[in-house]
Amino acid sequence: MNSASSFESSNSSQDSSQESATLGTIPYSTINTMNLRALLFDPSTMNREEPFLKVIEEPVEKFRFRYKSEMMGTHGSILARSHERNRRKTYPSVQLCNYDRPAIVRCSLYTAHPHEKQRTPHTHRLIVRAENNMDKDDPHEVIVSQDNNYIAVFHGMGIIHTAKKNIVEELIKKKRSRLLEKLRVKNVKLTSLNTVQESKLRQDAEDESRKMNLNSVSLCFEAFYRDANNCLQQICDPVFSKPINNMKSALTGELKICRIDKHVSTCMGGEEVFILVEKVGKKNIKIKFFEVNEDDQEIWCDYGKFSELDVHHQYAIVFRTPPYRDLDIEKPVDVFLQLYRPTDGDCSEPIKFQYKPSEKMGRTRKRPRVSNENLHSSENINFLNVTNGTTNGMMEIGSDVKNGNDNLLGEHTSLSELLNEENGLDSSEFREFMNNLSISEYMSTFDHDLAFDGEKSPLPKDAVTEIRIKEENDPPEVKEEILGDYELLQKALKQINMVLQEKLSSDVTAKKIENIFNMRNTEGETALHAGVMCGEKDAMKLMLQVLEKGGQKHLINTQNFRNETPLHLAVLHKQPQFVQMLLAKGADPNFTNSDGNTAIHLTIKCCHNECLTELLDKNNYVHNEHKPKCNEKNYEGQTPLHVAAVKRNLFAVKSLVKSGANVNEADSTLGRHVLMVAVEQSDKDIVEYLVKETNVDVNLENYAGDTSLHYACVVNGGNAEICQLLIDAKADPMKANHEQRSRAMELPLAKPLEVTVKEEIESEDEFQLHIDDDDEDDEDDEDDEEENGLSKGCTSMDLAKDNQEILNILKQADQYMASTLQNESLDEVQIKDECPSPSEHSTVVDNGLFDEQTLTKLCSVLDASNSWTNLADLLDYTFLVPSIRAAISPSKLLFNYADLHGNVTVQHIRNFLEALDEKEAVEAIDLMLARQVANTGGDQ
DNA sequence: GAGTCCTTCCC
């Protein structure tokens, strides 16, 4: 394509008559635009063309630029791209076409600017190693002729990375020799440049050096012949190779995920994932999740959720997974995850990631969930059958029930009797409870269902697989230990019944009961867990009573292998009545499961507000020595409030706050408090509730020094509504985080090659602006720094600088703060020694420039006359003008800016206004100064 | 003064 473009450009300057001449015998009129291109590339027409250069072998895309100091020894040379495909070494080559005499083809190093017209010699050196171990600089020349088919091959070239300090000198050297050569064509004797030319050269070199991309170069090929004066005459336009990029540069560097802390997420998304990455720019990186079909076509994609505040330096990103496209998947789905750089579209190698079905919280297996309504559904009874595994088991239960003598719990009367024995389980309360308990009814239902449905009914799939897996995996001798939920429950009830029948002494009974509640299934669960799982309300009542009366209340908190207590399971299965029942019998709500979650955490994770209400209801704790703790952190470091905010559950947030949860508690992973989490979730309602109805501290910062406002400015591109809420709650937009400001990080990492000239210029301006900002910061002296901690880091204002809407909101706070600052510390007006103003009474900006009266006056005058724009110019705040123009009072914003950001004195402003001939304004300031002198004098 | 970037050095 290079040859094509140069070819076309060489033609494009010619008018049509020449063009038809160029095309030889073909009459111009017969050539339409469609076949013009084809004609030009037709070999038969080509040899009638003007000479041109054609790149035959492009150089490799990436090559290591070495510093001079690295150049001892050999380091390989620039090969051609084709070398990557075939094994033989090939080198960048060009062919001179349409030329029939020997010629010189030259290769030198140029910038890789996207527009060829703007390419200039590059400051790096293109060298070829010579015999004496000396390096010869470009240009490199090769003679072409018929002998080599007019092909120039450039081998053995390397690129020396010119050190920063030498860039300008190196450029001047190159430009000088080129200019001399050019001038010699007209004036053979010329040996040096005049002063004007030299200084122009230096100026150009300095300009170019500033914007030169040091990590991308291009080879420039030119063709010459020697004229009678031995001067080089150009044969045709130069052509350029495709860019060669510096392999070692961090800026064009490879995107890479080095490590990830988890590679599975539920399909609901929202899970926090940490990745370590090779250097990225926080403003120029995305995390892409995508799925491909069998044909490797992308069928779904979404992006990890994070803000620039979640990019740790340039090497780690903490993000939340996006939800998968289908939230009801039954099986895990494999997807991929990769880094994506928007500016150049570059991607890292994808790594595997898996979405798993959204599970019943805390459960890895699916179990049939039983609610009271379908308590005795045939499905569940069938499950029981299967659990028993054998007909034998079925028979056992069936016979138990039919045979009234050695029964489970037998019938009502015998049960009542049993309970009346002097076993320590006797009490009127318990008797009453048992009288209300229809065990026989409960059992007969069992009987009925068993007899009725028997083994005929289809079994629930999950139950079957679950059991089979167990049986296959477990050795036969422990088979009898494998108990399903129902089986376990049955066994426990049976044994309880037996114990109660046996009329033993109370301590033996206690021992036996303890044994019963130490029976575990394969999940490490007791009959209590099983009772919850099965939704057996009556059985639960019985068991809890037995435990209580037997004095083994602690067993109510027995944990399964995931450290879940029956209470955990009650909330996981969204059974508020069990929660209440368990709490009433003394269950401890503060046990944590293996993820460190209390029942409160879990119920919020499950979004079950009824259970939460029960957990937090004081009435449930009347006889319970354990009170719920609302500020406990799980192993993710979250308090229940954090979870509630993540789940965007306003009800839970409110309930927790009312129950004494601390709204200012930080999580232990990032130091986020609830407000910040709510902001991260863009949950306006929770934010509003927190700022308006709780004692939340809006200016709390996380470990990184970010406040909620920082987040509000950047999450999802910034949320104006939430910013407004925070600002109204007195959030401080000038509070800086702990980030170090580094210019390099603010520059786009890699510029797309397609970038237009205009864009380049614009970004240059932006760069300039940053420098200005920084300079201001540098001049904002240490006093400022110590007083406000403002000097370093990034403020919300900084983060919002690309979002006009939010910027305007933050500016309101500026106004507010300016006025409070003033009211609070008007009498502490500082006088600065180093202040350049001759006036002793120049006030320092951070105490407010003007009193209210004066400010109002100034604003009305300057807004009316529009002189505020001129003042902005004089104060060097020209860049502010467009953003504050639309404000009700631009002057006020200007003064606020000057007050908080600049080191402008009242005297400066006064003098500028005088220069602008704003007499009324000057007068107002003078009046104010006079008042201040009077006040100060009075005080002393 | 720490965090980055640049350059040199080394294997």
Place this chain on the structure above:
DNA sequence: CGGGAAGGACT
């Protein structure tokens, strides 16, 4: 060759 890192320079 290509990767890594030390150490100085630069914000």
